[in-house]
Amino acid sequence: MDKELRIVGFLCNWCSYGGADTAGVGRFVQPTDLRIIRMPCSGRIDPLFVLKTLIGGADGVLVSGCHPRDCHYAEGNYYARRRLEVLKRFLPIIGIDPGRFEYTWVSASEGQRWQHVVTSFTNQIHALGPVQRIGRQSLAKACSLGTVLEPLA
Amino acid sequence: MNVIALSHSQDRDFIAQVEKESGQNVSLCYQCGNCTAGCPYTFVYDIPVHQMMRLLQAGQKEALLSCRSVWLCATCQSCTTRCPNNIDVAHIVDVLRHMARREGYSTEYGVKSFVDSFLESVEKNGRAFEMGLLLRFIGKTGRFWTDVDLAPKILPKGKLSPLPHKVKNPEAIAKIFERFRQECQK
Amino acid sequence: MSQKLRYAYYPGCSGQGTSKEYEQSTRAVCEALGMELVDIPDWSCCGSSPAHTVDHRLSSALSGRNLALAERLEGVSAILTPCPSCLTNLKVSAHKMKDPEFAAEVNALLDFPVRNTLPVKSILQAIYEDVGPDALRPKAVRLLTGLKLAPYYGCIMNRPPHIMEFDDHENPIAMDQLMEAIGAEAVTFPLKVECCGASFGVARRDIVQKLSGKLLDTAASNGADAVVTACPLCQMNLDLRQDQINVANNTSHNMPVFYYTQLIGLALGMTPSQVGLEKLEVSPMALLESLPARAEAQAQAAKKPASKGAQS
């Protein structure tokens, strides 16, 4: 694989973070690009986190939570699904390739599935290549776009 | 029985080649024997199919390419259909037979001759010509008595044409064979 | 059925020779059922089993030429063939050519490339799925009541399931149901998908004698009068070689081996010669002539308990 790219993962603690742990325990080899941020629940994920991460220069963002109906907090992933789906459709409007962002569901027992998710998402981002870096000032400006996402909440 | 000197005789390139050509992972086999259990041809095999898989895992190229079993498999798909590990066993045997051919083995000469006769007939006529194929086979093997008892049964029914049903353009098919041989030489 | 059934038709080499009666009855039955078969122009041999035992690229190229020719036909919904061996070759080629790398290797051997756009099916599958036993039943003018058949599908009509994608791979029932629709009875026949010895008849006759012999034994022990099959090679092994089998195994089978299309043809009102019954080695004529009497006996037997019930 070519040079490592910047991929950020937002994972819920109960399912997908556990799934990534299970993959590790099983020694399921994965590409090294991904950096995981642990969240309590996919419902904690504000679409702005994803947006700011992409605008801030990440090449890809992966969100993963519990399978629908299997949320540790009963319904957090339904909120996540609604918000993230809208976000995905919104990305092309502001000129971001929607392929740079995916959300998926992986349970704590699905180590192999996690390996597959990471591998295919990493391949997808490598196929898209690195993003054009945006300067810090425009980053701040872009963040103000956040108000556009107001209705998502 | 000979000792298989595992430290010295495992041909890893051979395993890799079979895996590449067949698209199968031979490590998936755990030797349950279901392939042999269902194989209708076990009674004529010198190596039952699960042992072929085992020898393949051990990289025993010579034993496999020289055996009769690779020629006697009819690709009936019983092994593939019932393998608990989803291994396409019939495909692996197919690949072993391709390799045996390429390396000049013809342990079941009759079977090989039949196949050769068939394909020669197709190359010449574009279609299989049953009467011609039988005569070619007899020519290759010298088995003049092959199915003579069937002649009085089948000939009066007008099923065996004395002349081939050629395609309009047999060169088109001959060209496929020609290009194939060129590819093989590359 | 509002839509006209129109297919590309691949007859297969044996249809010109040892299985002429299969070819003849297939065409007649399809016409009677409103299935239009458009011959693939200048079709050539699919390679059959010999080609794939030599090389998969060669095999796929020989089949692929026919796929590509069929794709040029207009208004056809699928490629049909009566022969399971041709079917397997055509389907395996189409399946393997989904891999672009392999497709490129095969196309390099061909004059024009395969686009892989048409599904490949057996005639049996098309009759079963596109016409169906329920539509066949009212068309039968002569029910074959009293005929006990061992339905023999052969080893590759349904296997391997992920490629053939038709019926159950251990206990297929399509032919059973079609036979029942025309009044015949499909007996229990557990070796529906066992191998008959395939093309080893010439080079290793002993194999066919053993395997086909077992099929005939099992059919007989389950009470079958005859075997019904969908495969030219199976039919030839069981029928033409039945004497060889009897001699080798010290048996005395005299069991007709029909093509299912012949029986459907008869039921649709065709004459024995229209479906090529005279081309079968073991003559079925005595058996067929005995059917009306059997049907009568069956009807009598069925009446009895009913009349009993009326009395009590």
Next chain:
Amino acid sequence: MKIGVFVCHCGSNIAGTVDVVQVAEAAKSMPEVAFAKDTMYACSEPGQQGIIDAIKEMGLDGAVVASCTPRMHGSTFMRTVARAGLNPYMFEMANIREHVSWIGKDKVANTRKAIDLVRMAVAKLAQNKPLYSQSFSINKRVMIIGGGVAGIQAALDCADGGLQVVLVEKTTTIGGKMAKLDKTFPTVDCSSCILGPRMVDVAQHPNITLHASAEVDEVFGYVGNYQVEVRKKATYVNWKTCTGCGACMEKCPSKKSKDPFNELIGTTTAINIPFPQAIPKRASIDRDSCIKFKTGKCGICAKVCPTKAIDYDQQDEMITEEVGAIIAATGFDLMDWHVYGQYGAGRYPDVITSLQYERMLSASGPTGGHIKRPSDKKEPKTIVFIQCVGSRDKSVGRPYCTGFCCMYTAKQAILTKDHIPDSESYVFYMDIRAPGKMYDEFTRRAMEEYGAKYIRGRVSMVYPQDGKMIVRGVDTLAGAQVEVEADLVVLAVGAEGAAGSAQLAEKLRISYDSYGFFMEGHPKLKPVETNTAGVYLAGCAQGPKDIPSSVAQGSAAAAKVLSLFSKDQLQSDPQVSKVDLKRCVGCMKCAITCPFGAIKETEVRGEIKAQVIETICQGCGICTSTCRQGAIQLQNFTDNQILAEVNALLSSETEEA
């Protein structure tokens, strides 16, 4: 802020593929980091002491440990930090083992990744606040779902320990799969003789409330305070008055009802008590085969019932049970073996499951303990046992070993010889899995003393011929195809999670795998816990296991509950949401989205504000991502902290470039 960073070697687990010294070195130059060091085993006694010493000596305000997953040792290190005198929440972890060293061998890339993860953890920790738990009171009742041997054991242990127990059983009797067994391995003691008394204990225990014919409908609440809605399914018999006399069964004219207790071998009456030792011993009506329900005419059971207990108009009843903990012990079912067309897929009556065979062996079973093959009721002389049907078979989506089939098959072979001395048993197996006290000896006895013929190989096909079942298999040790002409074929069908287990897992908010088994808290160290506080597992619900292991887990789960309830109050997790009153506009969107009802409306100086009830808040943070004002923040997972992690990562990239 002064942060200390401790990078763990974990022996060679991390250090083998991550340059931990370099990671510690890189940490030294990160903002706020006052101390960084590598350590051999951070979790070991000297490792923890090293952290405590560093905190004290350097006057650190917080610590980052870069080692394994926080799901493993997060709480360990929080206690360490607390022992050093810091607030335990002034701590973060960087997972450089499961997420780095174990999933790749490229040491350069791994080291770079580990440094990033440490940088992110440091950036987050820099904004952590000390948090303080609150106490809340708990309801010391426990619900056990599933009345098999594991659930029974858990119920009795909890009840004996003084807890109030609510036992919920789906069918009309407790006993589970074990009640169906004739004998048990490796002692060949009678299953109902050892289980029966325990079932009676359940019925008679003053601390146990049993709801049979009942299922969990919904679960609300959290550890210490669950509300469980239980649906008591209509039995059409008033169980308060029914005495279990059985008069109704004697007179019921519908005698061809399906008999699930007997695994559909034989039939029962439409109104029935599943078996003589059933607990509760109460009748119930199978609507599908009851003539009264089908035609409106009959009503014989109502006429003969001496206590007038029959109630054709009975409806399902909903009750709510309040409990502090839940044990899921829902057991297993056999996988649907009809996917095996080669074994007849159910077409052949003389191919049966091991559980059906067990019912035949049982003296209280439908054949009165006589082995009779279903097709013609004749006694079979040749019996073939096929192992691994739906186990270790990827082609049917069952790659795992069920684990107990080898043992019960050996038992059944032994019992077969006892029942029919002139019989012959053949066992087709792949490997004999008999680890356990006296287990392997037991399988050897089946062969050595009882003459069972063990044949190593799978069976490719079973088919009927001339009144026999032809079993075509292989003897891989002889290298030959083999055929057996059998009278009866018994399939050792593999186990999967009980029907409905996935739906229950979703209600309990616990994880489950694709086979319906519940996921334990940790595969080694938390075998009966789940990741949901207050929910525990026992028996085959967690994965296939034999009776001793199920009983052990039942006791283990009970011990966990007893220990949880040993305190009168629990400490809440203080990582809860907190409202910034200055920013809150009182829109109350947070309260609408909160799944736990943990946010209430309050008035502060005449203005409506949101207020979090800290002991109810579970810390999911859905409110935080809902609030547009950023007024409600999940503590230690604030917007600023998460963005700080992102920025720490992305800025490191810019600096490199």
